[in-house]
Amino acid sequence: MTTEPGTPRPTVERNNARTRWLHAAVSTTVLVLLLTGWWLTLGQEGRPSPLSELTGQSDAELHTTIGWVFTGVAVLGAVAGWRAARTLLTDSVRFRRADVRWFAHWPRAVVTGRFARHEGHFDPGQRLANLALIVLLLVLIVTGIGLWSVSGGPAFVWFNRLHRWATYLFTPVIVGHVLIASGILPGYRGVWRAMHLGGRLRRRDAARVWPGWLERTDAAASAVEDEGVDGPGEDDEPRQARFH
Amino acid sequence: MSRPLMVSSFALALVLAACGGDDDTSTASEGGGGPSVEIVEPAGGAEIGVPFTLVVDSSEELGPTDTGNHHVHVYFDGDDSSYEVIESGNGEEHEITADSPALEGLEPGEHTLNVSLRNADHSAAGADAEITVTVGEAGSGGSPSDDENDESEEPPDYDY
Incomplete structure (x- = not known):
């Protein structure tokens, strides 16, 4: 991992291995939950989905x-x-x-890649999506446990209603997240690398989407270099946690 | 560092999953004051065609999941991987047609017809019933051979 002093690597680590494993576990389970949940919601109960056939469990049990x-x-x-x-x-x-300026430029920047500058670890759109996902996932967990614990009756009706509505809101947000993260949109090309494989993305992609974060990361890296080889320990600490 | 986290996550989840869920312990239905379900039609030993008429009667009110009521799973030979759902019309006639998941891959001949009362969350409610029937060729139509009303049935009133 040695680089010539003063020549930054062409890629920068956005997420460490622990974060990427957690993301992989969350996304896999959420995908299965969405597939089985929508299968049941669309009236397919009793007709095993491909996932159900694969696992030998009914869709309801799998969910x-x-x-x-x-x-x-x-x-x-x-x-x-x-x-x-x-x-x-x-x-x-x-x-x-x-951030208001960032939002105003966003619809065009999705195509051109010319995002307005922001200082966050996440871009302002990501921050909104994060909040929506956190709240909705909490609602889904709580109502899901509620549905399991009561099995039926009037409380079930309310848990079921909330669980469904949270799903209706959650689904477009997660579809948007996948669309953006996939890099199909020109402005977000290359960002998928931030969470997959090695978690390193090209510097020019990082500079385009998370400019403030990249500058702080570089500044911290050169500070460590200046201190010498014995940098700070705690390598397991997610990098993003150190720069805010 | 990440692997122990993953392993412990799954271990915790398995423990949690083991804590609850289905209680498919019961095979009996009647008695003891618990919920019950029975097959009213066809009669045990009857010969049935496809489609055929099914009448189940339960001590519990039936309804779709969003009502919080119970529903009934209908399947054959104890294989509940594919089943028909009865979620209305307790004690009324339901037509089980050829495109029912319960009949998928079912060969003509003698079979066990199973019904299982389920909670709104699809877990077993503790009441099951079964009869032996002889299934005829698909398209042979009609209700049980020993029943009076073959044609001009009311449309099925289960809804998806």
Whole structure:
């Protein structure tokens, strides 16, 4: 991992391995929950989905089991990675006046890549999506546990109603997230690397989408270099947690 | 560092999953004051065609999931991987047609017809019933051979 002094690497690490594993676990379980949940919602109960055939469990059983797995992952993620979770929350609720300009430029920037500058760890659109996803996932977890615990009756009706409505709101947000993260939109090309494989993305992609974060990361890296080889320990600490 | 986190997540989830869920312990239905379900039609040992008329009677009110009421799963030979859902019309006639998931891959011949009362969340409610029937060729139509009303049935009133 040695580079010539003064020549930055062409890529920059956005997310460490722990964060990427957590994201992989959350996205896989959420995908299964969405597929089985929508299968049941669309009146296919009794007709096994491809996932149900693959696992030998009914879609309802699969939805419940994976719901528990997801809950376990979410709780452990929040407890074991509480610093990263705190950063996610604190940065997501922090909006600045300049972010209005970012939102105004966003529809065109999605195509041109010329985003207005922002200082956040996440871009302002990401922050809104983060907040929506966190709140909706919490509602889904709580109502899901509620549905499981009461099995039926009047309380079930309310849990079911909330669970469905949270799903209706959650689905377009997650579709938007996948669309943006996939890099199909020219402005977001290359950002998928931030969360997959090595978690490193090209500097020019980072500079385009997260300029403030990249500058702080570079500044911190050169500070470590200046201090010498014995940099700070705690390498497991998610990088984003250190720069806010 | 990440693997222990993943392993412990799944371990916790498995423990949680083991804590609850379905209680498919019961095979009996009547007695003991618990919920019950029975197959009123066809009669045990009857020969049925496809489509055929099914009447189930339960101690519990039936309804779609969003009502919080119970519903009934209908399947054959104890294989509940594919099933028909009865979520209305307790004690009324339901037509089970050829495109029902319960009949998927079912060969003509003697079979066990199973019904299982389920909670709104699809877990077992603790009441099941079964009869033996002889299934005829698809398209042979009609209700059970020993029943009076073959044609001009009312349309099925289960809804999806």
